[in-house]
Amino acid sequence: MGKPVLERRELGSTGLKLSCVGFGCAPLGNVFGDVSPDEALASVRRALDLGINFFDTSPYYGATLSEKVLGDCFHKLGVSRNNIVVSTKCGRYADGFDFSAERVTRSIDESLARLRLDFVDILQCHDIEFGSLDQIVNETIPALQKLKAAGKIRFIGITGLPLDIFTYVLDRVPPGSVDVILSYCHYGINDSTLMDLIPYLKSVGVGAISASPLAMGLLTDSGPPDWHPASNELMYACRVASLHCKAKGKNISKLSLQYSLRNKDISTVLVGMNSVAQSNSAVTVNAKLASSLTIAEQSCWCFREFTSGITSILKKVKTIFPWCLNVV
Numbered sequence: 001m002g003k004p005v006l007e008r009r010e011l012g013s014t015g016l017k018l019s020c021v022g023f024g025c026a027p028l029g030n031v032f033g034d035v036s037p038d039e040a041l042a043s044v045r046r047a048l049d050l051g052i053n054f055f056d057t058s059p060y061y062g063a064t065l066s067e068k069v070l071g072d073c074f075h076k077l078g079v080s081r082n083n084i085v086v087s088t089k090c091g092r093y094a095d096g097f098d099f100s101a102e103r104v105t106r107s108i109d110e111s112l113a114r115l116r117l118d119f120v121d122i123l124q125c126h127d128i129e130f131g132s133l134d135q136i137v138n139e140t141i142p143a144l145q146k147l148k149a150a151g152k153i154r155f156i157g158i159t160g161l162p163l164d165i166f167t168y169v170l171d172r173v174p175p176g177s178v179d180v181i182l183s184y185c186h187y188g189i190n191d192s193t194l195m196d197l198i199p200y201l202k203s204v205g206v207g208a209i210s211a212s213p214l215a216m217g218l219l220t221d222s223g224p225p226d227w228h229p230a231s232n233e234l235m236y237a238c239r240v241a242s243l244h245c246k247a248k249g250k251n252i253s254k255l256s257l258q259y260s261l262r263n264k265d266i267s268t269v270l271v272g273m274n275s276v277a278q279s280n281s282a283v284t285v286n287a288k289l290a291s292s293l294t295i296a297e298q299s300c301w302c303f304r305e306f307t308s309g310i311t312s313i314l315k316k317v318k319t320i321f322p323w324c325l326n327v328v
């Protein structure tokens with residue numbers, strides 16, 4: 001098989017072209033279990049070889065470990081700065097949230113030192129629903145504008161789980177001052193509500209990044225980490241779904257990725273990859289999509305199989321956990 005061609009997609013009005021599969025760096029902070037420096041290096045190398053150019057991290061992941069490991073990997077691999085798009089975050093730290101202008105201004109210098117970079121392409125306010133949205137509008141975004149003017153960041157983003165936080169902020173900041181939103185767990189096989197927001201984002205020229213297509217490990221054969229917020233019922237439903245896919249000769253993670261990657265309104269899908277095998281897997285899914293309509297059709301079939309297989313369980317849990325709503 002030839003080298004897979006990883007599609008690049010425009011990110012809103014930024015002019016950035018991101019690989020449609022992005023490398024989520026939370027696992028490099030040992031968030032999903034220990035990842036050795038060698039394994040981290042091998043997975044970043046493999047990701048680059050496969051055409052992934054977008055890397056997303058945060059000082060919060062592994063209490064700064066993720067940024068440090070990523071910086072070390074880029075350094076050891078001698079990566080050319082022009083060939084990568086790097087995003088990190090501010091406002092969320094191991095010791096809590098702080099979206100003050102003073103903290104986020106200090107934060108970027110700390111992040112750049114760990115990443116061994118002169119600038120990041122995107123700096124995002126991390127999980128803004130845990131702070132004051134009015135502070136984000138009136139204090140944090142203006143502070144980030146100054147960092148942009150100083151050349152330390154190229155674009156500004158906001159991240160979080162509830163979808164209405166994005167419209168709240170975007171409706172209140174000057175047009176063009178926020179370039180991108182990062183939403184997670186809202187575009188996968190069990191929840192596609194991010195789609196409701198896309199027309200609005202397009203109308204204001206803001207790019208969409210979707211993270212956690214595997215619902216932070218829920219849609220994997222090995223299951224989610226201990227800290228996962230899903231209810232026992234949803235975890236059980238996903239376990240049943242994984243076994244159902246297995247019985248059909250399919251892998252639930254590949255199926256979920258395939259579903260998320262098909263939507264071109266989403267510039268990039270951030271997958272948490274902590275091994276060479278997972279980098280390979282995410283890109284192979286995309287390569288198949290790019291090269292074969294049959295595979296896409298097969299995926300639809302699998303998706304229907306999947307949903308009908310767990311519908312009865314999800315009906316019971318849909319009121320308990322919002323991620324289930326779109327399946328039934």
Ligand code: NAD
Nearest residue numbers: 024025026159211212213214215216217253270271272281
């Ligand atoms: P994810 O849904 O990508 O799940 C990651 C888990 O799935 C890990 O345990 C990983 O080992 C496993 N996995 C990955 N590929 C696999 C495969 N092919 N087969 C089996 N298992 C596989 O969740 P995530 O890591 O939370 O999200 C991806 C990235 O998105 C993060 O690393 C982060 O960069 C970003 N993110 C940002 C926010 C935010 O800003 N608020 C929130 C969530 C995620």
